[in-house]
Amino acid sequence: MKTESVLKISNLNTYFQTPDGNVLAVCDVDIEIKKGEIVGLIGETGCGKSVLGESVLKVLPENAVSTGSILFQNEELMDLQQKRMREIRGRKIAVIPQNPSEALNPLIKNKKQIFEAIDHNQKQLGSDKKKQAIGLLKKMHFKEPGQVLDSYPHRLSGGMKQRVLAAMGLCGNPSLLIADEPTKGLDAIVRSQVIETLMLFKENTGTAMMLITHDLNFAVKVCDRIAVMYAGELIEMGSCSEIYNKPIHPYLMGLFMAQPENGLVPIEGTSPSLINLPQGCRFHERCEKASEKCRHFHPQMKKLTLTHEVRCWNP
């Protein structure tokens, strides 16, 4: 059965122009997200996951250049002006930003910040807005939504802030949610709250989701498909069970070995600078299986099964 694709990224390149040279944050990325699907994007800090999300939303800093194609509901986002893009952001594409502790304006009441999101979708009377905001917060399992609306963000815990942010995202009718590191820096209890929040979100909207995270276990728990990024490019992509049961790329295996339950075995070395990328496979310097070929030639994504793809010379 062929389901409708919500987001189709092809050949996306994003780089930042800096005095030290161009930082290639995203190279040749192809990803497709189908309706109602949760796709996880994993990789370590600085591998370009967040930049990928920002490229889709077109909220990159001024020194960034982005090329390629991003089809969202059959509309090419790359060609859109910021003004048109603003109509998509917050309405059709919702975002749960990184770092909930800093993602709300500390000097403005939660109420006003949620109302802003509601207003962006549809101008409404004050009382209607309040009703809708309370409804949204209730959906996010807040017991006293009225109180949350009337307080400032600093009185909320990290998990609560996250749910407020999620409520803001819910107020439109998004067909895609981009959740950027929703579990970063959270403890186990709050983390499970967040997972619950995301599940709630999906239940409520049936939206497709792009989940950007470095937390492998979390991704395995909630995603349908997982894409693994290393040094700006995708290195392995497959269904959740394929990634979990049959990891192929040595980097992905290394990531699994580095999980606490597998003995916290670190991957030797550090990831390459995105300014001076190594010749050949970008992982060869840290790879035990690296051969002469890996050192000189850059591998392409190779299909192993219908859904499983990997970028490695020695799979």
Added chain:
Amino acid sequence: MKKIIINRIVMLIPTVITIAFLAFSIMYFSPGNPAEILMHYRNPEGGTDPAALAHYEEMLGLDDPFLTQFQNWFTGIVSGDFGESFKTGNPVAEEFFYRIGYTLMLSLTGLFFSLIIGITLGFISAEFKDSWLDNLLRLTQSIKMSIPSFWLALFFIYIFSTQLRWFSAFGYNSPKDLILPGLVLGLSNSSRMVRLVRTCILEEKGSGYVYTARVKGLSENQIFFRHILKNITLPIITLTGVSLVSMIGGSLIIENIFGLPGIGTYLVSAIMAKDYPVSMGFLFAYGVIIVFINLFIDILYQFVDPRVRDCANAEI
């Protein structure tokens, strides 16, 4: 809120007593006999008659122990009696309140100009970051910072008074006469403000809540006026307080050049003339004004930032 303000004012009492103590110690520990100075002013031709000197010493209570003298002076101050000037015999309080008005008006005019210039240029600089305009503005600020204010004052007098004849160059007749000195004071204080506003706007633009606002779909204008502006008021308030204090304390040169009867000039001449009641009284009142400016800033902070308000409430 009321409770916090009262609490803050009560907490000021020890500070004020300390200021009084320090101001008084200056007279007590300075070399020379105040009675001799007073006698010299009262009767310049009189020479040093020991009997008269003893009379003046008794009048000033110089034989009492230090703490008794301090107590006498401080109780006087609390009831509004700052003593009389050695030199002129006028009540110190009268002199002070006559002059502080000019100094405050001048400082507030300066502050007004410094805020207008600082916020406007800072905003432009941040908005056109790294463009030629930004570079030009930043260069101008560096130059302005290194120009001494007396040079700027003389330059302005030459341009606007001598050449264009828009403003009078000396003395105070109408509020219009505050514009030129205020502008000089504001200009020389605005460099820091321009830099602060620029850095803060740029910093806030990269912060998490601005990202949230952007992905919510707000326009850059909405983000600036609804979100960023509120957050940059906090550092601006802080710098405003610091600037105001330094202007009140540092307007001496400007007051002198423009012939304004402010406290700076008067205090310096009193110190030179060893006019102790004036120096002590002015120092004390000056200190109290600064303390109150800080109190005001503190309270303003609580109005703007709910986090500070919560902390203050928790303290009580």
